[in-house]
Amino acid sequence: MNNFKFKNPTELIFGQGMIKELPKRVPAGVPVLVTFGGGSVRHNGVYEAVKEALSGYNMVEFWGIESNPKIETLRRAVALGKEHNCQFVLAVGGGSVIDGSKLIAAAIPYDGDPWDLVLKGYSRDTILPLGTVLTIPATGSEMNSGAVISREETKEKLVFRGNFPVFSVLDPEVTFSLPPYQIACGLADSFVHVMEQYMTTPGQSRLMDRWAESVLLTIIEIAPLIRQKPHDYDLMADFMLSATMALNGFIALGVTQDWATHMIGHEITALTGLTHGHTLAIILPGTLRVQGHDHKRDKMLQYAERVWHITAGSEEERIDEAIRRTEEFFREIGLKTRLEEMHIGTNVTDEVERRFVERGVAYGEALDVDGPMARRILEACQ
Amino acid sequence: MNNFKFKNPTELIFGQGMIKELPKRVPAGVPVLVTFGGGSVRHNGVYEAVKEALSGYNMVEFWGIESNPKIETLRRAVALGKEHNCQFVLAVGGGSVIDGSKLIAAAIPYDGDPWDLVLKGYSRDTILPLGTVLTIPATGSEMNSGAVISREETKEKLVFRGNFPVFSVLDPEVTFSLPPYQIACGLADSFVHVMEQYMTTPGQSRLMDRWAESVLLTIIEIAPLIRQKPHDYDLMADFMLSATMALNGFIALGVTQDWATHMIGHEITALTGLTHGHTLAIILPGTLRVQGHDHKRDKMLQYAERVWHITAGSEEERIDEAIRRTEEFFREIGLKTRLEEMHIGTNVTDEVERRFVERGVAYGEALDVDGPMARRILEACQ
Incomplete structure (x- = not known):
């Protein structure tokens, strides 16, 4: 730790x-x-x-x-x-x-x-x-x-x-009067907040890992129920509490963080106006497709098992299945998960890469999400 | 909630x-x-x-x-x-x-x-x-x-x-220089702190339930490892963080609490001088034996499944097995779990009952742990 x-x-x-x-x-x-x-x-x-x-x-x-x-x-x-x-x-x-x-x-x-x-x-x-x-x-x-x-x-x-x-x-x-799209974006935002603090080097803190997984499991459990019963007090209370706990520091004690998905997402919002939570639902699966078999590999296997209960198949298959389930989750709550579905073209990819390069920045736990890596991730979101 | x-x-x-x-x-x-x-x-x-x-x-x-x-x-x-x-x-x-x-x-x-x-x-x-x-x-x-x-x-x-x-x-x-008995009592204390906030009416908050279970699972995972490697920094860091998070309010948001085990334990310490954490390792299994099939029944089944991974057997068997595993856990970390093993006799039981009756108090989530109930619990700890 x-x-x-x-x-x-x-x-x-x-x-x-x-x-x-x-x-x-x-x-x-x-x-x-x-x-x-x-x-x-x-x-x-x-x-x-x-x-x-x-x-x-x-x-x-x-x-x-x-x-x-x-x-x-x-x-x-x-x-x-x-x-x-x-x-x-x-x-x-x-x-x-x-x-x-x-x-x-x-x-x-x-x-x-x-x-x-x-x-x-x-x-x-x-x-x-x-x-x-x-x-x-x-x-x-x-x-x-x-x-x-x-x-x-x-x-x-x-x-x-x-x-x-x-x-x-x-x-x-x-929250009872919120439109479904706003609820969906809130669920996605909360989910990805957790992932930014969780999908990092494994074994840094057993407790923080479990608390992060707890928030993910809770969001996954309540999301379909909220679509059925958006006026259920206890469901919305669980949602509200989970969203707060997803980004108040409680799950980040002594562990590294990532935030590359957010940094790319912010650019998408700045350039296209797409709602923040929705950008994350598109970018996160892309980030995982590019990095999930690489330095995020061990944590992806843990995520697959503990969050999605995937235990069958080779390591590669389990990682791919976890990414598929993550994307499917966002689709089931009502969000599109590909840039082209939102009519966001390669000109946006070009501009994000250009900005990252111009600023000389590199984001993510491994500080490897620079302009060219952002391009790779965005191309994986097409 | x-x-x-x-x-x-x-x-x-x-x-x-x-x-x-x-x-x-x-x-x-x-x-x-x-x-x-x-x-x-x-x-x-x-x-x-x-x-x-x-x-x-x-x-x-x-x-x-x-x-x-x-x-x-x-x-x-x-x-x-x-x-x-x-x-x-x-x-x-x-x-x-x-x-x-x-x-x-x-x-x-x-x-x-x-x-x-x-x-x-x-x-x-x-x-x-x-x-x-x-x-x-x-x-x-x-x-x-x-x-x-x-x-x-x-x-x-x-x-x-x-x-x-x-x-x-x-x-x-x-913590590297702590004697094993103090570590054992600290582990037991932390475990029971969580149980006092968890072993209550189920379904109050999905997230709080999972966070409480996370602390329990972490303590159960690290306890035997600490016995092998008491100078392992990451293990002791997980222990230290878990002990703090077990009683800083983070797992108690919007849910009821119990604390009857503690109230009985405090009397045992006051009357006999037995270390606080050790009293809890004795009283908790007794509390569960008396109340675990009763109003704590539903949460006991959840505890059995999620914390001890017990899924086979009838409901009664699963509850009994969870109690057995809980007591076994305390014994494996080096604590006795029965009053008679600590040479604490029925005169102490009599005095605890007398004090509760004299004060007119009743503890626990259901406010049913009065003098006679404290006697039943203590008799179940013999």
């Missing part, structure tokens, strides 16, 4: 009706910037519940944080927060609203352009506290310190190291 | 050589009360490493916190801390040193008798911050807010709700 330091101070406030707990956590008597996405919370009761819980508060509302939140939008939210001297940020929405709000909370007390903070970081001492009300299980942003911010003019999508939310309210009932 | 609130702010600092991180975490320029047990840290290098890391600090040393820390001892530590105006407490030792230090950290700023705080609790705002250097994987105290404090004169052992350590340093190498 590798040496590590771990701290996750976010308070989870989980369950039915828990939005009512907001007044115990949001400071009273100061202006609060409340951030939203496109407006779905107006239809599913979340907006009303938040308004009711915080009646009497000085709420300054900012609407319109889009999927893959853009710096151009966030600058306007920061200006609004400065104008009203907001002292707390409450994000109400999915991962994009929360990601964007992490930057907003850092940038309100900052004098320069918020994009500086994406590029250079910031001092944790000068950040506003952030709370969240999560509406879409997917990104894990509600219990981690990361955020991904896009820049329209350059079609860039960069990781921002923000702060942990001080609290996050997770009420599984708010 | 039940509604829940969860927050665990302790920073884990895990790995080889990590005691060197202390100066980054312990405040300089204030007197620090450093608490120790009986002196084993003088022989395994931990004391020297701490002294070296904190050279230049104003360290006030208190030695002699015993197993099952006694209020009579802790009062002396509190007096020392007050005398030197200590502003930070650093516990260096196993669960007993850490437990005792939670009370010390709360009591130094308190004007009355520390025992008041065990009985009545305290305000979190007035507590001193506590850091720990763990030397024995077992209790999980290094990453939770609980403590168990004994009172010699009344032979009582009560739970104290303390504060989370701000940080805990876990270096697996410090």
Whole structure:
């Protein structure tokens, strides 16, 4: 096991009706910037519940944080927060609203352009506290310190190291109105978050391996049931908890990580607008086809046996079968798994390779996913 | 899944050589009360490493916190801390040193008798911050807010709700010098911590069930290997991480808990002095013999299949086999599993029953472990 330091101070406030707990956590008597996405919370009761819980508060509302939140939008939210001297940020929405709000909370007390903070970081001492009300299980942003911010003019999508939310309210009932495509993308996102922390050198930690496999097994078990019963509270609670635990650090203690699939996926989203979770459902099987017989071989055999219960056949056959089952899983939850099905052509592959080469980067546990390797993976996703 | 609130702010600092991180975490320029047990840290290098890391600090040393820390001892530590105006407490030792230090950290700023705080609790705002250097994987105290404090004169052992350590340093190498009996008790303690949070109503959370099973499977896998290779770093790292994760709240999200085995075990320790982890290895099989076919039946079948891979036989046979394997596991790690083997007679059973009846208490998930039920369980441990 590798040496590590771990701290996750976010308070989870989980369950039915828990939005009512907001007044115990949001400071009273100061202006609060409340951030939203496109407006779905107006239809599913979340907006009303938040308004009711915080009646009497000085709420300054900012609407319109889009999927893959853009710096151009966030600058306007920061200006609004400065104008009203907001002292707390409450994000109400999915991962994009929360990601964007992490930057907003850092940038309100900052004098320069918020994009500086994406590029250079910031001092944790000068950040506003952030709370969240999560509406879409997917990104894990509600219990981690990361955020991904896009820049329209350059079609860039960069990781921002923000702060942990001080609290996050997770009420599984708010997921009942999610469209099936959003649920599918959330399931895929959660699944691949785990794989990025699991599909690495085996034997680093028995416990972390098992905890990662536990999240995968749970997602695989609940996904078809959710399609049948999207209003089943316990199912959605398991989904919501799994999505949070997939990316809050709990399964990453002392083990290496990969994240190459994500880095390629971010480029696909930046270039084509395809939803993040969906890009992962396409790229992951491609990554495994290219690397699964290579340095990921031993962990692939473990994954085949423990997650998919594949024990028959040669090692090559078991690995291939595990990749096939992984892709099939994504298809069964309703996602396409090939670039061409999404009408994404070789020009995108060319551009991803060009960007990786231009930046001189190489991703993945083995730092071998450079431009040419990204091309190989994308060609394996056609 | 039940509604829940969860927050665990302790920073884990895990790995080889990590005691060197202390100066980054312990405040300089204030007197620090450093608490120790009986002196084993003088022989395994931990004391020297701490002294070296904190050279230049104003360290006030208190030695002699015993197993099952006694209020009579802790009062002396509190007096020392007050005398030197200590502003930070650093516990260096196993669960007993850490437990005792939670009370010390709360009591130094308190004007009355520390025992008041065990009985009545305290305000979190007035507590001193506590850091720990763990030397024995077992209790999980290094990453939770609980403590168990004994009172010699009344032979009582009560739970104290303390504060989370701000940080805990876990270096697996410090466990290399532990005697086999302490390792066995630590393994048993960790195993039963998980069982207290797992052997309850099934189907509350698929993910929590699997995470609990993961810790059990890991302990079962590593225990015989540790007996062969007690100086294997990766094995001891897996043990240390499992012991912490067994009782830091991570496997208890949204699910009910039991703790009846612990409540009976605490009485056995209070009355006979038998090491905590060893009492659990005796009581747990008894609890399962009495309740495993009853309201714990469904979870016992799941436990039999997923943890012990028992699939053959009738339901009754599978449950009995799982209990047999559990007891056998404790015996294989070197512990006796029957009261009579430890020369604990029926007078102790009588006294435990009398105490439970006198207190009017009933423990366990179903709140059915009252005096008479405790008697049944203890009789099943003979």
